Amino acid sequence: MVIEHIDAxxxxxxxxxHDFRGDQTIVIAKENLLAVVALLHxxxxxxxxxxxxxxxxxxxxxxxxxxxxxxxVVYHWLNLASQERLRVKLPVAEGESVPxxxxxxxxxxxxxxxxxxxxxxPFDGHPDLRRLLTWDDFPGHPLRKDFPLDGGDAFCMxxxxxxxxxxxxxxx
Amino acid sequence: MTMDSIALSRQLLDGDKMIVNMGPSHPTTxxxxxxxxxxxxxxxxxxxxxxxxxxxxxxxxxxxxxFQQFIPLTDxxxxxxxxxxNVGYAHAVEKLLGIQIPKRAQQxxxxxxxxxxxxxxxxxxxxxxxxxxxxxxxxxxxxxxETIYDLFELAVGQRLHTSFTxxxxxxxxxxxxxxxxxxxxxxxxxxxxxxxxxxxxxxxIWHGRTRGIGVISAEDAVNWGYTxxxxxxxxxxxxLRKAQPYLGYETYDFDIPVGTTGDVFDRYxxxxxxxxxxxxxxxxxxxxxxxxxxxxxxxxxxxxxKEKVYTRMESLIHHFKLIMHGMExxxxxxxxxxxxxxxxxGFYIVSDGGKNPYRIRVRPPCxxxxxxxxxxxxxxxxxxxxxxxxAMNIIAGELDR
Amino acid sequence: xxxxxxNDAVMTTRLDAVVNWGRKNSLWPMPFGVACCAIEFMSMMxxxxxxxxxxxxxxxxxxxxxxxxxxxxxxxxxxxPVLRTIYAQMAEPKWVISVGVCAxxxxxxxxxxxxQGVDRIIPVDVYVPGCPPRPESIIYGVMKLQEKxxxxxxxxxxxxxxxxxxxxxxxxxxxxxxxxxxxxTIREMLMDAADRGAGTIF
Numbered sequence: 054m055v056i057e058h059i060d061a062x063x064x065x066x067x068x069x070x071h072d073f074r075g076d077q078t079i080v081i082a083k084e085n086l087l088a089v090v091a092l093l094h095x096x097x098x099x100x101x102x103x104x105x106x107x108x109x110x111x112x113x114x115x116x117x118x119x120x121x122x123x124x125x126v127v128y129h130w131l132n133l134a135s136q137e138r139l140r141v142k143l144p145v146a147e148g149e150s151v152p153x154x155x156x157x158x159x160x161x162x163x164x165x166x167x168x169x170x171x172x173x174x175p176f177d178g179h180p181d182l183r184r185l186l187t188w189d190d191f192p193g194h195p196l197r198k199d200f201p202l203d204g205g206d207a208f209c210m211x212x213x214x215x216x217x218x219x220x221x222x223x224x225x
Numbered sequence: 226m227t228m229d230s231i232a233l234s235r236q237l238l239d240g241d242k243m244i245v246n247m248g249p250s251h252p253t254t255x256x257x258x259x260x261x262x263x264x265x266x267x268x269x270x271x272x273x274x275x276x277x278x279x280x281x282x283x284x285x286x287x288x289x290x291x292f293q294q295f296i297p298l299t300d301x302x303x304x305x306x307x308x309x310x311n312v313g314y315a316h317a318v319e320k321l322l323g324i325q326i327p328k329r330a331q332q333x334x335x336x337x338x339x340x341x342x343x344x345x346x347x348x349x350x351x352x353x354x355x356x357x358x359x360x361x362x363x364x365x366x367x368x369x370x371e372t373i374y375d376l377f378e379l380a381v382g383q384r385l386h387t388s389f390t391x392x393x394x395x396x397x398x399x400x401x402x403x404x405x406x407x408x409x410x411x412x413x414x415x416x417x418x419x420x421x422x423x424x425x426x427x428x429x430i431w432h433g434r435t436r437g438i439g440v441i442s443a444e445d446a447v448n449w450g451y452t453x454x455x456x457x458x459x460x461x462x463x464x465l466r467k468a469q470p471y472l473g474y475e476t477y478d479f480d481i482p483v484g485t486t487g488d489v490f491d492r493y494x495x496x497x498x499x500x501x502x503x504x505x506x507x508x509x510x511x512x513x514x515x516x517x518x519x520x521x522x523x524x525x526x527x528x529x530x531k532e533k534v535y536t537r538m539e540s541l542i543h544h545f546k547l548i549m550h551g552m553e554x555x556x557x558x559x560x561x562x563x564x565x566x567x568x569x570x571g572f573y574i575v576s577d578g579g580k581n582p583y584r585i586r587v588r589p590p591c592x593x594x595x596x597x598x599x600x601x602x603x604x605x606x607x608x609x610x611x612x613x614x615x616a617m618n619i620i621a622g623e624l625d626r
Numbered sequence: 627x628x629x630x631x632x633n634d635a636v637m638t639t640r641l642d643a644v645v646n647w648g649r650k651n652s653l654w655p656m657p658f659g660v661a662c663c664a665i666e667f668m669s670m671m672x673x674x675x676x677x678x679x680x681x682x683x684x685x686x687x688x689x690x691x692x693x694x695x696x697x698x699x700x701x702x703x704x705x706x707p708v709l710r711t712i713y714a715q716m717a718e719p720k721w722v723i724s725v726g727v728c729a730x731x732x733x734x735x736x737x738x739x740x741x742q743g744v745d746r747i748i749p750v751d752v753y754v755p756g757c758p759p760r761p762e763s764i765i766y767g768v769m770k771l772q773e774k775x776x777x778x779x780x781x782x783x784x785x786x787x788x789x790x791x792x793x794x795x796x797x798x799x800x801x802x803x804x805x806x807x808x809x810x811t812i813r814e815m816l817m818d819a820a821d822r823g824a825g826t827i828f
Contacts, residue, residue: 076560099447103573108584129588163593186625186739187280202736249705622662
């Protein structure tokens, strides 16, 4: 229902939408994020449940196309009055920044720091964009697909005396 | 800018202020987090929290494990109420698969979740009391917690990290003797909560330390992303068990306690009442527990019984397929939330149809709550920071993942 | 008045034995509680299991007042320098029990974030397996430590601790020289140790 409202008030903002297992999802372009968020807030989606990202390293970057760019920044909203949930996805290319929502939703502050830390996606206008979970001179962004699970040899996984280290954990 | 240089630069700038470094190893942090407090006398003028000291890389690890193998990792998220994490995760994967679990499995999941909720609240209230200085309540409450662990051990074989659920149900049925022991627990626990209330609820010292500390308005709480007891204490009656029922919660009769000011005392009252409501739910589950299977009857999801694997070709093939290739997962993404002891525990799973999840995200209830810490303690006394921290119930395992 | 027999009043023993007897029966634990094992530690301390039976109930959260450090939970790379500092702050004699698989070996977390065993950065005396170990197991670990203390040689301890302080000085030197964070320094030292074929940095 809210998707129709967005479509009516901001025509062309929604580039793609799907409904899988009852989870409403819309894909919007980066430029429209703040307008859509303002509208959502008016519609009663006041609880920003989560911000996260997904890395799709093989996806080509076609400017302007729906669902292009390396990362998806994923927002989850909850409407406390109608208990409706909405997922908003925002494709961004590597190195591209995303407008911060920290001014409107205080909870966005740490979630955005976490995404910045683990994926390396910068947020424009964030008051305090520092790493959240890893430490300051941590090499790389761990949740990117090209970051090895054991951090490469960076943390001395190999060659140490402990016997359990000899075999690699089998991957999928 | 590193945390140390933040601390240092402030000290240089404001000579008359004092910097106190709380954590990462501090008795009241219950886990590992660090707060750099800037004090003027005993008043907190600034508090900069830092987390990540227990960041173990669970989300990354999940990408290299199959859907079933991730269950033990969920135990270690909120280690005070492991079973609820198991249930939340299994529920999310079942949503992705689009399957319904048998009635008995649902009932046992509710039963175990509510036991875990009581255990979590007991730890939270007990430890909050210890930090403020009331040691007696802690000992009374921990006695009950041991009883809950005995029940878990009886049903699952482990006290803390249960890994009780499987995708599609549970790995075993309740053993004989569980129900009478649980009924005995209901009576004892009720008495223990009464005893705790006698120790704390009208205790003037407890009032002095908790009333008006950490006050938050309903709008602010929603804006900060609060969920669970902390949100309800602020006056928002949001409980996913009622608002978006799962596992048949709509069929149970229970109330949602709501506070008014959101301060530490209200959070304590909400948690206490929630324990009583959980006891009510457990009683209803025990009354209506009906016999039946605890695992879905779907060879593409559930492992066949050992007996069948040894005697039937088809079961052997299913067993082999499930172990070697995993379940057949649809391509898609789901977000599924359950009401954990701390609030909304969400799992966002992206599947590319492979054996392992493509991306698995845990939405921890503590993280948004803890992010408001500075707001909560600013202008208060340093001793109040401890009370607020205890009432937030920060569990580092799910905070940092 | 009968004559006092010297053998009734005086007992001869070795210095090691009498000092160690005293030490082993008055261990003051410092719980370095980071994760799930700390929850089991609370059980161990409270009414049902009661560590007081072993003379080790005087919990001290300050490293300077305690001599047995219990590492309860996963030590991440971010935590590693903190753990080293806290261990260094403890007064001699000091012992370490590594409780649970995460502390002992990294356990199930073979990831970029987790230290694969605390014995790489500080000396460990007793390892307690389990995820998490039952309170009985932790108590058994304490008993094993008491046995170990009983047999210890006082002069050997110096050597053992000296190596650790040497590595701490080395860590500080690298940290100031290269301007790194503690985490990065330990990582470099671990890599350096791996090149030499050593598993530990002390």
